[in-house]
Amino acid sequence: MASTESEMGAALKNTESAQRRLEIKNQIWAFGIVGFFAVITVWSCAVDVRYLYLATYIWFGLIYGMALQYGRFCMASAFRDLFAVGVPRMTVGILIALALFSVVASVVTGAGQSTFHPLPYGYQNVIGGILFGTGMVFAGGCASGSLYKSGEGTVASWIVILSLSFSQTWFAMAGGWLNRLVPASWTKSAAAKNLPAVLNPTNGWYNQYLAGYIWNLPATTVAVLTHIKNQFLAAFVGDALINTIVPAIFILAVVYVFWYRKSHIKNMLKAGKKGWRAEVAGYWSMIAASRRTAIAGLIIGVAAGLHMWVTEGLRHVFGVLNAGELLQAMGHTSGLSIQDTVFDPGYWYITTQEAQWSGWLLHVLGVHDMRNIFYGLQNGVPNPLLNPPGWMSISIILGSSVMARLSNEFRLKLPSLETAIWALIGGALMGIGARIGIGCNIGAFFIPVANGDPSGWLFGLGLGVGAYICVRFYDWWINRRMAKEDIF
């Protein structure tokens, strides 16, 4: 007996010591990553101070990555958990984050330091959202979720990013049979724009979609629609209050009534409480359950606002409107668009930079992928080492890795074959959805909504519909597999 106890004690000590070793290893990794970015920043700025523009994206990306991992900030999870298992935790957290970010964004807009441009609104927001929403549930993570999960060591998310990247490039370049699906009005409108022939404006589905349809659509923010003269007041009332906070409170109430109230009221009745006090307590407990995501949302909100402010400030200091001008001035002309620009949103954005990675790779391999509007006119295919938003995505992954390492949650997780296939399919749907919706769950939903652009809600509606369809499909699929394989 004594021997068994001593053996157990020794085993426990070994486990504790292994745990401590793992913690130290993780801390070294975490500080190593931060040190890596610090060295890059100092070295590049010593070479040319204009690299500070690129470093800005890196450091804000690092903050986003850490906050995303801490809050498990994933919109796929938000919709999926609600529809699949009736858990509103992530939905509530993201809505709170949205409301908080809108306040920060309104201050930045009010100060005239916003880099945000509203997106065109139309049915494409909903269609893109549906495709993206379906894809993100298949993939097991949205665009931002896949980045942070990649940093946690989830190999399936790496597959999602690859698929998202290449599907966008394919979609931006595809012609052939897809040309047959282009309405004549788009072709006519695209031709009327008199774009350089090298861009093939009347060839390729996406070319004609952009030049013949998207560019003709209106875009606005609620602040503009309110006609309030004071910039601060317009941004706060229009963009934050009307476009974000009031709808967020309303959606929270709907979520409370349909998904939370039932279980909460049961507990309240057991405790002998009822009436409006019980309802308010229930509403609050639903919000409190999402504290971690809300804290992450607050950090992201403040960081995203500051990101816009700092980028706008640097553009002013360097006298440029786009990172392409800086790259050209520093002698990096390869991969610039015909306007000498590159993709440079000036705020938190995901998907286009991933498309640029595969675009650049194909370009290096000799594929003429600049002969279209998406790359050739708008975004370019810069070297990933000189791509500011590309660095932001890399630092989101590594920022998440830092957080995962510090909380001992980093694990290299191989997917099952089936999960890998779903990741591939989901990533492709997300890529196509992002191109149609002109953004992802961040660039077409989170950022636009918080900045007063109503098109974001249309994309959000599509995300919800897509996620619902996918959850129902997945449920059916699993039932079918379970019946076949006699599981349970």
Added chain:
Amino acid sequence: MKCHKAWFHLPPSFRRCWASQGRPVADSGKRVILPVFGPVTVTESLNFLGVDCLRTNLLTKKAMGLAGCGDVLEIITDNPSSAETIPFMLPNYGCLYLATIHEERYRVLYVRKVMA
């Protein structure tokens, strides 16, 4: 006690790869000692290593729906998001959260069905 693998049609190489990463699936009728609830006997063990969050959550939901009153489910997952969502699912399916054990590469959740 039955034990279920939640992946399908994996090539043997993949399974071997996993075998080195995940722990072996629980033995029949395993008794575990949980921090607050003390010793419990596991009725079903669900291995979700390498499985995405949606499938983990959906299969857990189905298992909870099919469990009998008093059954204890052991859920093995390496997905932190699912590990945090599952405790919030339980009240909807008449289950009680018992504990989460943090292993080196995954987490093990224990839940008990308390209402039919």
